[in-house]
Amino acid sequence: MPSVTGRAVEVPAVGGDFQVVQREFPEPGPGHVRIRVQACGVCHSDSITKFGVFPFITYPRVPGHEVAGIVDAVGADVPMFKPGQRVGLGWHGGHCNYCIPCRRGDFILCENQLISGVHFDGGYADYVVAPANALAFIPDGLSAVEAGPLLCAGITTFNSLRNSGARPGDTVAILGIGGLGHLAVQYAAKSGYRTIAIARGQDKAPLAQQMGAHIYIDSTKQDPAAELQKLGGAVVILSTLTSADALTQAVDGLAQGGKLIITGVPEKPLELNAVPLILGRRTVMGWPSGTGMDSEDTLNFSALTGIKPMTEVYPLEKAAEGFDRMMSGKARFRAVLTTGA
Numbered sequence: 004m005p006s007v008t009g010r011a012v013e014v015p016a017v018g019g020d021f022q023v024v025q026r027e028f029p030e031p032g033p034g035h036v037r038i039r040v041q042a043c044g045v046c047h048s049d050s051i052t053k054f055g056v057f058p059f060i061t062y063p064r065v066p067g068h069e070v071a072g073i074v075d076a077v078g079a080d081v082p083m084f085k086p087g088q089r090v091g092l093g094w095h096g097g098h099c100n101y102c103i104p105c106r107r108g109d110f111i112l113c114e115n116q117l118i119s120g121v122h123f124d125g126g127y128a129d130y131v132v133a134p135a136n137a138l139a140f141i142p143d144g145l146s147a148v149e150a151g152p153l154l155c156a157g158i159t160t161f162n163s164l165r166n167s168g169a170r171p172g173d174t175v176a177i178l179g180i181g182g183l184g185h186l187a188v189q190y191a192a193k194s195g196y197r198t199i200a201i202a203r204g205q206d207k208a209p210l211a212q213q214m215g216a217h218i219y220i221d222s223t224k225q226d227p228a229a230e231l232q233k234l235g236g237a238v239v240i241l242s243t244l245t246s247a248d249a250l251t252q253a254v255d256g257l258a259q260g261g262k263l264i265i266t267g268v269p270e271k272p273l274e275l276n277a278v279p280l281i282l283g284r285r286t287v288m289g290w291p292s293g294t295g296m297d298s299e300d301t302l303n304f305s306a307l308t309g310i311k312p313m314t315e316v317y318p319l320e321k322a323a324e325g326f327d328r329m330m331s332g333k334a335r336f337r338a339v340l341t342t343g344a
């Protein structure tokens with residue numbers, strides 16, 4: 004298994020312009036797999052690498068944590084994977100197996116967790132070398148372009164909803180219809196929840212219904228919290244928004260015992276009134292993504308129920324264009340890079 008040559012889209016330094024370079028991708032070491040990348044979704048969290056949000060990132064670094072491809076080479080001590088298999092790599096880029104959360108089997112909380120495209124080079128490239136314990140098998144029913152966005156935007160919403168305690172028939176509201184939100188609405192509806200989509204503007208109503216929403220609330224015309232209370236309150240509100248004020252107001256839409264789950268980072272700290280939290284035993288919590296196995300569950304559920312992301316496809320060399328499109332908020336709804344493989 005010699006090294007191979009291919010393209011990579013590097014961030015050369017904090018805030019630097021993307022550069023398409025030729026690179027050597029080494030044969031994978033023990034516990035690692037080399038993936039021939041077919042597609043990689045462009046996530047808002049790729050801006051962490053682009054702009055050096057985490058101070059420990061070393062450069063040059065290749066972003067990308069919605070990677071779908073084919074196993075190309077396998078290192079020692081990897082019993083599960085073989086060349087030719089279709090696999091995905093998400094935000095969770097491997098865990099240590101020896102910290103306390105890992106010893107308790109809670110790998111997503113690993114204290115030494117690696118993040119794909121942050122700690123090691125990610126999927127804006129022809130190849131990725133990644134820890135085998137981070138990978139998921141991709142089912143036949145999904146193309147690489149479809150699978151990519153499900154490995155961060157998909158898993159984050161599916162995994163938070165399925166662990167939220169909501170049961171079929173419960174009222175679940177999704178705040179925002181964007182990269183995460185358009186998938187969250189589909190997962191909520193296919194999971195059997197009474198699904199309420201909340202977004203800005205009446206023009207998103209037909210799309211929300213197409214994604215399976217039972218009710219649409221236009222937050223520019225209606226007060227979402229008041230509308231939710233008219234419907235009995237939401238057992239779960241899943242927020243994909245970055246507006247701290249919208250999040251704060253959403254708490255008032257929760258049912259007694261309800262839960263607000265935050266998956267998007269607000270632009271400023273939240274100001275919360277504790278009284279409705281205390282008296283109504285309500286919860287505000289965050290949710291990260293999930294492990295490789297959670298990714299696989301997400302992909303399998305999506306294939307089973309026909310859930311797909313809406314994508315805009317860019318060739319790898321146009322990564323900068325795809326990234327700018329994502330940052331503009333105008334992508335409908337996920338920009339995906341393809342390598343042609």
Ligand SMILES: [Zn+2]
Pocket residue numbers: 046047048049068094155156
């Ligand atoms: Zn992401």
Ligand SMILES: [Zn+2]
Pocket residue numbers: 098099100101102103104105106112113114115116
């Ligand atoms: Zn660990």
